[in-house]
Amino acid sequence: MVVRERATEVDLTVELCGMTLNTPLVPASGTLAKEALGEAEGVYGAILPKTTTPRARAGNPPPRVAETPAGMVNSIGLQNPGVERFMEDLDAFDLGVPIFVSVAGETVRDFADLCERVAGDDRVAAIELNLSCPNVEHGGLTFCAGPAAVEEVVGACRAAAPTKPLFAKLTHEGVVGNARAAEGAGADALTVMNTIPALTIDAKKRSILVRGGLSGPAVKPVALKAVYDVARTVEVPILGGGGVTSGVDVAEFMLAGATVVQVGTASFVRDPAEILAEFSDYLREAGTAAANLTGALE
Amino acid sequence: MVVRERATEVDLTVELCGMTLNTPLVPASGTLAKEALGEAEGVYGAILPKTTTPRARAGNPPPRVAETPAGMVNSIGLQNPGVERFMEDLDAFDLGVPIFVSVAGETVRDFADLCERVAGDDRVAAIELNLSCPNVEHGGLTFCAGPAAVEEVVGACRAAAPTKPLFAKLTHEGVVGNARAAEGAGADALTVMNTIPALTIDAKKRSILVRGGLSGPAVKPVALKAVYDVARTVEVPILGGGGVTSGVDVAEFMLAGATVVQVGTASFVRDPAEILAEFSDYLREAGTAAANLTGALE
Amino acid sequence: MKFYTVEIEARRRLGAYTLLSYRWPGDGIEAGRFVMARAAGYPVTLDPFLARPFSFYDFEGGVASLLFEVRGRGTALLDRARETIEVTAPLGKGFEIDASTGRAALLGGGIGVAPLKILGRELASRGIDHDVFLGFLDAKTAAVADDFPGASVATMDGSAGTRGTVLDAAPDLLGYPAVYACGPNAMLAAVKGAAGQDGLRQLSVEERMGCGNGSCNGCVVPVDGGYVRSCVEGPVFRAEVLAW
Amino acid sequence: MKFYTVEIEARRRLGAYTLLSYRWPGDGIEAGRFVMARAAGYPVTLDPFLARPFSFYDFEGGVASLLFEVRGRGTALLDRARETIEVTAPLGKGFEIDASTGRAALLGGGIGVAPLKILGRELASRGIDHDVFLGFLDAKTAAVADDFPGASVATMDGSAGTRGTVLDAAPDLLGYPAVYACGPNAMLAAVKGAAGQDGLRQLSVEERMGCGNGSCNGCVVPVDGGYVRSCVEGPVFRAEVLAW
């Protein structure tokens, strides 16, 4: 296989929270299904399935996706079978690389309980907290509405899963303050960034098409800035992402300060193996190893 | 001229703060130079030149622009000759439609002084406050960093220009709270939204290419959400914009709640007359007048 | 998702639609399955961003064909493509064919005619007799029916065939052991009602798709107790499964 | 900015570069002026988003031509365009020609050769003698020099002409009443130094452009006391104006 051959020529490994990942690429949560895992093999340094929640969620009624210029807006509504069924199926995601599990709840207590449940399973290498969902105890504001909210939820999760690597996934709005708060509350790494709140309208029908989160190449410059700003603020490593579509994009995120790079929407329109191959080409031309890129802007 | 002919068939006029505009289109500040005014004639309902400041500004060193997926990042640095020279040249922007003047300063006092200076000139139909620039008295945070900052600067400008229509131009971050504050402090209308802070990196050179504001089609879904959310929060009219590139985009912004629609970056890649022609086609098919679209989502 | 650049083998107009064919060396092409297709993608352009789903129209001698209607930018670009397009491998679950079911009714609404050609071919090869009923807006779109000899046609404006919907062109469906339908969701719901619950009733649905391989959860249809992804659990569903 | 869809009249390779011509019915094409060009724009695609600036290579019998080097996505798409491209009307300030200046030196670096063809034509028509000096990376890019009979050529790797920069191929520039140059900024600065301050010294600069019509303030070059826009006040500047 072409990718494997290339991968042996350049050093793609990176260290994250004590783990050694074969490549710095990780799928962004919610963008890689079991059915598509074939594409993930040999490409991703870890696997990160869609966010799971305490109870099963049916998700939002369709339409759930709308195309936008160089991107898309989605409103899936965290459809998932609930944490218990999710954990039963977890072996399906075993490709011989670490599995990170993304969790989300409606209350701080939900989050903490999920972390405890998930951390108790040896198959789980790390936990990512999806903080972009509404906190029902705070009038629908999300868990990353501000530093206080972030501190509370991350602190509770830290206590519930004291030894498992814990990533806090943030949106770009107020990201620097929230990053500082998450680090202070004990997050081992930060995922930057989730989708940007957005709206699409069907002018012909004069109705809202999809109200949700914007992702894809369109958001890349916003995500790069968020990663760059956060990297200059915190000590913990960053899983960067938002619009990554090519190997050069991977390099840009690492240069901005990311240790690991998440590939989401782009995997709908490209084979992630091509992205890794391009990134390997970049490293070969630059004459360096992946691990040396993080923050290496002149 | 095709556009004029079409324009007579449908009613494009809109009311804004007591003014009747021939069309709901207005150039976004900083995207239409004197040299390009030929394209503006018969298309725009008002003219809005680039932001002026108390003193001349040389602007930032190049590179100032970088292309991004379906958009661009700019970092011009408010290059302008200063308010006095700007006002001397103002007649150059006289196309027989109202002239709105955009102002920005480094302190609240700057803003108020500019408003007083500009409001005293009869050629100025309205003032737009560009609140996205750093407030040197507050450690580089912008004037729309939060409701308190917005209230202070808008209040001072209101007092300095008590009778001239005053628009507060906001970014999308925290836009709902800032919109409420601007309205409370006496803004007659709100411009939503300015560019989104962003970063581009040259991976080959391993250096920052441009750090500035993202604009163009890529940001449209974010801008639409900002306009929609603000329209549901305030009573004052909205000048909506961000990524408007087609006549259907104009309709989408009006449906989301805008009374006037600003065309910026798109004017670099399209003739704005085509956008107005498409919008006229939309109105004709919909069998309605421009003024009826604002907020008319089912 | 992996895309393959394939050379356009032939292209022709079929009434209001475009028929575009390309050589497909692999297997997996079956009636009711689909591909994600686009004129060009990265690195040429990042916009339009998503590929578009299309049912297989036919597959013969290693040549696959798609029949499509130009609706928006994605299909306009496909219509302009001159040398190559990009497609995924075949996706989704197609129509079930059970040789024991006996006579089948095939119903297509508008561009929903697309999967019926290859379905008819597969049924014929399994010795299953079938009748084809096609509904269109007008004579222009109905012109594609020439490619379905013996099909009964209806048009909404009466400019070709019976005036009315595809159901007006069809006899009582209750008598058919197998009913297959593709078209707008409203038509599928009507077919579901008219065909009753006895026998094999299958509907090919059309939902907006992000990925086509189950990853985005964008393309769901309602079923009892929630939603399922039409790109991996469909696009063909047994009628009784759909909570319409 | 208004774009016109123009039919491609001819296309050929000139060494490592592409020469593409189209019929231009209007006027305004002069040496040193430029167009913003793209393979396609709205509504076909919104990416790549911006058009790219190109100097006129030539204009004869109503046919304008552009000479370009494929660097990234914009030029790659232009290189693939088969039937039409989109261009603006001619933009910017070109080279000043003053019949009284006497003999002129024309210096081009790499693709900076582009505006020298039409400049040579204009000088000749005004009866001004001129010498052409061209610098390239290697023989492959230098192949375009065939289109400049009599030009002195240098290549960095010595694979064609003199080894070195364009200045190594040129005699003392101080003696030329008029000096015209186009190429990378570093070369222009060197020419500025070598040509001295007496006589007409003009440089065509290359900056990233957003709009091409003065609206974005993106394409500035440093001058005494600030920056000026190279798309409206340039791209050709008197050497003494540039604060390099």
Ligand SMILES: Cc1cc2nc3c(=O)[nH]c(=O)nc-3n(C[C@H](O)[C@H](O)[C@H](O)COP(=O)(O)OP(=O)(O)OC[C@H]3O[C@@H](n4cnc5c(N)ncnc54)[C@H](O)[C@@H]3O)c2cc1C
């Ligand atoms: C399984 C399946 C099979 C299909 N088979 C065919 C076929 O054989 N022939 C054919 O002509 N069409 C078929 N369609 C519909 C086809 O995918 C749409 O017509 C096409 O996506 C429209 O794209 P556009 O760019 O031209 O329109 P646009 O209006 O530009 O589309 C914009 C966005 O909306 C989506 N979209 C818009 N309308 C629809 C729709 N009705 N269904 C799904 N997505 C939509 C597009 O995918 C895109 O993301 C099929 C759809 C599905 C789900």
Ligand SMILES: Cc1cc2nc3c(=O)[nH]c(=O)nc-3n(C[C@H](O)[C@H](O)[C@H](O)COP(=O)(O)OP(=O)(O)OC[C@H]3O[C@@H](n4cnc5c(N)ncnc54)[C@H](O)[C@@H]3O)c2cc1C
């Ligand atoms: C007045 C003027 C005249 C020019 N004339 C010619 C000519 O006749 N022939 C020719 O081959 N080239 C010419 N150029 C350079 C040409 O515009 C760039 O090579 C081209 O923009 C590269 O685009 P790309 O998409 O291939 O590269 P990309 O790398 O994809 O470009 C990405 C972005 O950067 C900008 N960019 C990248 N490099 C440059 C650059 N060096 N200068 C300006 N913008 C850049 C692009 O416009 C685009 O926005 C000229 C430039 C200017 C300013």
Ligand SMILES: Cc1cc2nc3c(=O)[nH]c(=O)nc-3n(C[C@H](O)[C@H](O)[C@H](O)COP(=O)(O)O)c2cc1C
């Ligand atoms: C269809 C879709 C579903 C998503 N679901 C989740 C999710 O369940 N949990 C989560 O944390 N992020 C989710 N995201 C956000 C992505 O993980 C990612 O942060 C975001 O899309 C930006 O990256 P991208 O531009 O590479 O897609 C989803 C994104 C998309 C497009």
Ligand SMILES: Cc1cc2nc3c(=O)[nH]c(=O)nc-3n(C[C@H](O)[C@H](O)[C@H](O)COP(=O)(O)O)c2cc1C
């Ligand atoms: C090159 C450029 C220069 C700009 N200069 C200004 C400015 O001086 N003042 C201002 O308020 N906004 C400025 N803007 C922001 C625009 O007015 C507009 O709010 C923003 O670009 C979003 O709209 P668009 O996507 O239609 O361009 C500038 C934008 C661009 C692209």
Ligand code: FES
């Ligand atoms: S289209 Fe993405 S899950 Fe079906």
Ligand code: FES
């Ligand atoms: S390119 Fe926009 S001002 Fe020159």
